[in-house]
Amino acid sequence: MAQKLTFQTLKQHLDASADILRGDIDASEFRQPIMTLLFLRRLSDQFIENAEKLEKKHPKEIAWNDADYHDFFIPEKARWKKIQDASENIGEVINKVSEIIEHENPSLVGVFTNTDYNDKKRFPDDTLLEMIEHFGKYNLANSNLENEDIFGQAYEHLLERFADSAGKTAGEFFTPREVVQLLVELLEPEDGDKICDPTCGSGGMLIWSAKFVKEKGGNPKNLVLHGQERNYGNFGMCRMNIILHGIQGTRIEHENVLRHPLLLDKRGSLLKYDKVIANYPFSQNWNEKDYASKDSWNRFTFGIPSAKKRADFAFIQHMYSILNDKGKAAIISSQGTLFRGGSEYEIRKAFIEMDHIESIISLPANLFYATGIPACVIILNKNKPKKEKQNPFRICCKRV
Structure with missing residues (x-):
């Protein structure tokens, strides 16, 4: 044989x-x-x-x-x-x-x-x-x-x-496996969930979400797995990756999610999800201020980021806007979003007043390929347990 x-x-x-x-x-x-x-x-x-x-x-x-x-x-x-x-x-x-x-x-x-x-x-x-x-x-x-x-x-x-050889390009699409697993475990996706990664890169977040459900005894075929990716090469590789992992029934779109979100229903409204998971490109150029003020989907209600190279809160607000009424998001962000002033201060304040920040987890330095920018995980929850209301907490991770 x-x-x-x-x-x-x-x-x-x-x-x-x-x-x-x-x-x-x-x-x-x-x-x-x-x-x-x-x-x-x-x-x-x-x-x-x-x-x-x-x-x-x-x-x-x-x-x-x-x-x-x-x-x-x-x-x-x-x-x-x-x-x-x-x-x-x-x-x-x-x-x-x-x-x-x-x-x-x-x-x-x-x-x-x-x-x-x-x-x-x-x-x-x-x-x-x-x-x-x-x-x-x-x-x-x-x-x-x-x-x-x-x-x-x-x-x-x-x-x-x-990933190291690819420099900044790889930093856009590759998140270390341990970090992906951390986000999935924080979200705890369940059988039947609708899950979205709006900056999906190679698709790892969606794949590990399906694996998590399977390991917990659920059926990954019952999941709705959606993603959007701006880079056309990464878009193709993401779809290949998903197929090679044997995952079916996904929907992956190609376009800039801030300018043209494509995960829409038949009426043209944003689809809503139980779970959103993402590692967006840190401090991406933000030249959409005029466009954002006329956004058809009303995504930037907490404010429009003004700094040219700081689209961070544009991504975060998009992810918040696609959560359903009981939805939860795990988002990798630069730590700059936690303390920068100006319009970002006002956006951050609005999130806190809405009481939809469940926790913030500081991650170790130099964790990601091609960038030494300090990162964190922001957990948003539109259905916070009663005991956690008005009480977001912060965790500092020395190792992942």
Whole structure:
């Protein structure tokens, strides 16, 4: 019996693929081509395995050509062999295969085509040929795996490994696993909750929320998991990450959430959630003052941040505005939001007077990749227990 592919073997395999890319592109960019080729191979292998099983029970035409019988439909011209057989213009072939797969599977739109692999300066043919040969080593269908969770673990491994190399760019999408787990445990998501991360990056907050519910005996399929992400590359990677973790029924939108929130109901109103969880980009440029004063969703009722590089309270107010009447939010914020003056003082005062701040947790310094900005967790609760009303408390964490 052939040995099953383990996470440890897959991790070493992905690390070796990074060595192939070294020199052509920056380490901060390794994640995208590695995960794209891994996912293309995975989809192709699993489709073939599923079609072969179906062919034992159904006509060949149905097994191989009926999309309704497959989680993801991969036509022959978009399977791994098409990439493997290419000898020149490899990036063009990868692009074309990616377009076909996204066309056949609307849920994958943006997952592959957010990077141009036909850019020969970044992805020369000889490098791509070596990468394809490398990824041809293992069959990634379910029957060859120790378990299906290894792909989600592999994605997290790549994020963590190259977060330092990615500098500030990584700081926008990668939150250390321990911090993600802390936020989820503070929120305690429950079976049936509607959960949103409006600055979702790689999707880790949503994924760990689903894991938490499952570990507590709930069914993650009963959750509503929504997110929005401004960076198109991160948007595609987020959706890939969620799929690789086997999580279904999510809705991830691509746009600047402060300017264009897209998680709306049929009337165009903001959707409301039981839980909101997020690590927004600290001190992001804030050039929306005139726009915010005319905000169609009335999100900035406590005040409009005036400082150009301090959108912090714009994000926090958006998250507050999408909580339902009993909703709770766990938000990673810079500690500057706790003491800065001006309009931020007035916004902070309004939050305190509303008595919807449950607690504030100071986090250790240098906890996040690419920034030494002191951070904290702000817990908002529109349904505070009676004993905690008018009594927000603060905790200082020396270690996480």
